[in-house]
Amino acid sequence: MYQYSDFDRQFVQQRAAQFRDQLDRFHAGTLGGEEFKPLRLQNGWYIQRFAPMLRVAVPYGEINTAQLRVLARLARDFDHKEAHDTSKANAALADVPSLPDRCAHFTTRQNVQFNWIPLHRAADAMDLLASVNLHGIQTSGNCIRNITTDALAGIAVDEVADPRPFAEIMRQWSTLHPEFAFLPRKFKVAITGAREDRAATPWHDVGLRLLRNVDGDLGFQVRVGGGMGRTPIIGSVIREFLPWHQILNYLEAVVRAYNRFGRRDNKYKARIKILVKAEGQSFTDQVEAEYRDIVEKDGAPHTITQAELDRVSAFFVQPDLRCDRKSADAKIANILKAAAEDDIEFSRWLVRNVKPHQNPDLRAVTLSFKRLGSAPGDATAEQLERAADLVDRFSSGEARVTHEQNLLLPWVSCDQLPELWREARRLGLAKPNIGLLSDMIACPGGDFCDLANARSLPIAQALLARYQDLDELHDLGEIDLHISGCINSCGHHHSGHIGILGVDKDGQEWYQVTLGGSDGTRLSGEAAPGKVIGPSFAADEMVDVIEALIDTFRAQRQPAETFVNTVKRVGIEPFKTAANAVRVATARTPVAA
Amino acid sequence: MKPTIQLFKADSFSADEAGTLTLPNDTDPREAALNGIHTVQLQFPSFADGRAFSQAFLLRRRLGFTGEIRAIGDVLIDQLAQMQRSGFTQAVLRADQSIEHAQKLLAQYDAFYQGDAVDVKPHFATA
Numbered sequence: 074m075y076q077y078s079d080f081d082r083q084f085v086q087q088r089a090a091q092f093r094d095q096l097d098r099f100h101a102g103t104l105g106g107e108e109f110k111p112l113r114l115q116n117g118w119y120i121q122r123f124a125p126m127l128r129v130a131v132p133y134g135e136i137n138t139a140q141l142r143v144l145a146r147l148a149r150d151f152d153h154k155e156a157h158d159t160s161k162a163n164a165a166l167a168d169v170p171s172l173p174d175r176c177a178h179f180t181t182r183q184n185v186q187f188n189w190i191p192l193h194r195a196a197d198a199m200d201l202l203a204s205v206n207l208h209g210i211q212t213s214g215n216c217i218r219n220i221t222t223d224a225l226a227g228i229a230v231d232e233v234a235d236p237r238p239f240a241e242i243m244r245q246w247s248t249l250h251p252e253f254a255f256l257p258r259k260f261k262v263a264i265t266g267a268r269e270d271r272a273a274t275p276w277h278d279v280g281l282r283l284l285r286n287v288d289g290d291l292g293f294q295v296r297v298g299g300g301m302g303r304t305p306i307i308g309s310v311i312r313e314f315l316p317w318h319q320i321l322n323y324l325e326a327v328v329r330a331y332n333r334f335g336r337r338d339n340k341y342k343a344r345i346k347i348l349v350k351a352e353g354q355s356f357t358d359q360v361e362a363e364y365r366d367i368v369e370k371d372g373a374p375h376t377i378t379q380a381e382l383d384r385v386s387a388f389f390v391q392p393d394l395r396c397d398r399k400s401a402d403a404k405i406a407n408i409l410k411a412a413a414e415d416d417i418e419f420s421r422w423l424v425r426n427v428k429p430h431q432n433p434d435l436r437a438v439t440l441s442f443k444r445l446g447s448a449p450g451d452a453t454a455e456q457l458e459r460a461a462d463l464v465d466r467f468s469s470g471e472a473r474v475t476h477e478q479n480l481l482l483p484w485v486s487c488d489q490l491p492e493l494w495r496e497a498r499r500l501g502l503a504k505p506n507i508g509l510l511s512d513m514i515a516c517p518g519g520d521f522c523d524l525a526n527a528r529s530l531p532i533a534q535a536l537l538a539r540y541q542d543l544d545e546l547h548d549l550g551e552i553d554l555h556i557s558g559c560i561n562s563c564g565h566h567h568s569g570h571i572g573i574l575g576v577d578k579d580g581q582e583w584y585q586v587t588l589g590g591s592d593g594t595r596l597s598g599e600a601a602p603g604k605v606i607g608p609s610f611a612a613d614e615m616v617d618v619i620e621a622l623i624d625t626f627r628a629q630r631q632p633a634e635t636f637v638n639t640v641k642r643v644g645i646e647p648f649k650t651a652a653n654a655v656r657v658a659t660a661r662t663p664v665a666a
Numbered sequence: 667m668k669p670t671i672q673l674f675k676a677d678s679f680s681a682d683e684a685g686t687l688t689l690p691n692d693t694d695p696r697e698a699a700l701n702g703i704h705t706v707q708l709q710f711p712s713f714a715d716g717r718a719f720s721q722a723f724l725l726r727r728r729l730g731f732t733g734e735i736r737a738i739g740d741v742l743i744d745q746l747a748q749m750q751r752s753g754f755t756q757a758v759l760r761a762d763q764s765i766e767h768a769q770k771l772l773a774q775y776d777a778f779y780q781g782d783a784v785d786v787k788p789h790f791a792t793a
Contacts, residue, residue, distance in 0.1 A: 215716075255713075375788060
């Protein structure tokens with residue numbers, strides 16, 4: 074992975090010092106709350122229901138074990154529920170005693186969040202993070218956010234080119250960009266280098282796809298204007314092919330057009346997707362004209378040189394790892410034979426949690442953080458440390474935070490799979506459920522978040538409890554279940570095969586259900602938001618509703634058909650009818666579809 | 667970064683009217699008549715409205731304007747480094763801001779990653 078130079082390290086330290094000064098002035102009263110807000114947000118500090126929330130940047134999801142251990146320290150030493158006022162007046166809908174602390178949370182944008190760090194310890198937290206080159210730069214605020222990519226970047230068998238060197242070069246370009254720190258709204262970029270889009274690029278403000286043109290030259294397909302929220306929109310392709318060395322010049326043109334013309338009068342219409350939709354072709358023309366000016370009049374100052382690409386790419390060369398495949402086969406066969414009880418789970422784990430690799434001697438292994446008793450994507454301090462040990466022992470000290478809120482080990486020798494499985498299972502991180510119904514995505518929801526209309530975590534827990542039977546889960550096959558506590562869509566409900574959205578009616582929690590959404594993978598089909606199946610449901614109806622949907626799938630399914638394909642084939646009506654049949658309560662005001 | 671931006675306070679600053687052009691932040695500086703203009707004032711109706719940064723960039727870099735570019739309005743010390751890098755040469759700070767502290771903040775970073783309106787080349791091209 075990328076190694077920080079003295080310049081990079083010093084930059085992160087200067088950022089921590091800058092934040093300490095801002096925090097000091099805020100506490101001294103010389104920096105007002107309104108003025109401090111965007112500054113703290115651009116360092117990852119939100120104010121939540123009980124406490125601040127810190128979002129730590131994990132650039133394109135790559136993390137080393139020193140960093141994982143510092144996150145564990147942060148969880149253990151800073152993330153304390155008892156440091157905050159959790160009295161009833163604050164609690165709203167939250168069930169305070171059940172809320173976890175001393176833990177970290179993996180997010181859909183490959184970052185890591187903490188929910189209980191007191192603001193007065195914020196500067197110390199940033200110093201600790203800076204000691205391992207971590208920070209919260211631009212993890213929030215109206216600026217260019219952390220750039221995300223495929224968790225299998227650089228190792229995927231279907232890869233055209235490794236997106237990580239470009240993601241790193243874009244990270245540097247976007248970091249503290251002087252012109253783009255006060256955009257109309259947040260700005261998210263995702264990049265994929267594979268044929269399969271595992272980074273949900275059409276759902277981003279800018280979605281980049283590496284490809285080769287007919288001449289074999291490498292470049293990007295550029296999509297602009299995707300996004301979730303109140304108005305889910307799939308990004309439009311505004312450039313079919315842009316030579317790779319021009320990407321920063323082109324991004325500069327896109328973001329400049331957005332900064333100048335994006336709406337600032339209405340927060341809900343301020344994302345670039347609204348501008349792209351309103352302007353249509355004239356937006357593309359504006360970007361192309363600006364790009365030409367940057368190249369011709371400004372002298373293309375951000376052109377990536379071959380030397381720079383080579384320099385950065387050198388950090389991403391695959392470690393030279395080999396394994397004795399013959400002995401691996403023997404070992405795996407032994408394990409399968411040895412424990413009749415284990416073998417089903419191990420073979421399932423090999424199918425679900427282990428992915429092929431560019432190096433035929435290696436595998437990519439996902440540790441599942443979707444298990445009963447924990448919020449999806451939550452890791453305790455202890456678990457982070459043990460996971461770091463596994464990453465050191467089995468994956469050359471490097472891991473990836475995945476969009477699906479798990480941790481992926483990219484460099485596992487195939488002959489070590491049995492040992493890794495045993496160790497991971499001991500930690501409760503070997504559930505063979507990757508891609509299945511229980512591998513659900515969920516935001517922190519109303520338990521923590523001030524914006525949420527309803528809680529996500531109790532719904533996730535109830536569904537996890539209902540769907541524990543691995544035979545059943547494997548039989549159902551791949552289902553993307555996504556839960557958001559409000560229309561901001563942090564839980565990506567729009568792109569779930571089953572989407573659950575928390576809504577607030579009369580101060581009570583209700584949930585709207587959508588079907589057939591897609592993140593743009595081949596499994597899910599072309600990226601699209603799901604369709605609402607009618608008025609929202611009460612919290613205590615939700616398990617029955619999901620069960621009704623799953624039963625309908627079973628009844629309608631053709632052999633080996635996936636859930637989303639059944640929905641597409643038969644339409645939402647039979648699902649809607651089944652869900653309505655288990656409805657006992659109804660919200661007083663109907664929810665607009 | 668070497669602090670070069672000239673700082674003033676709003677309560678003790680008076681602009682020289684002649685040769686000074688004030689542009690609303692939704693205008694394109696390329697359409698402005700800059701003949702005989704030695705100072706262009708760009709507005710921050712709120713410190714969080716970043717349009718004037720793009721205007722300054724276009725003026726300084728695209729048009730090669732060599733006069734003063736002055737930030738006025740809700741101008742705070744925490745945005746000064748950004749302003750200097752975008753091409754502003756003067757800033758009229760809101761009356762409650764501290765010029766002394768501003769000087770400290772301007773020197774917080776040694777250098778930055780990306781090219782800007784003043785230091786055109788990105789860090790990787792200068793190293």
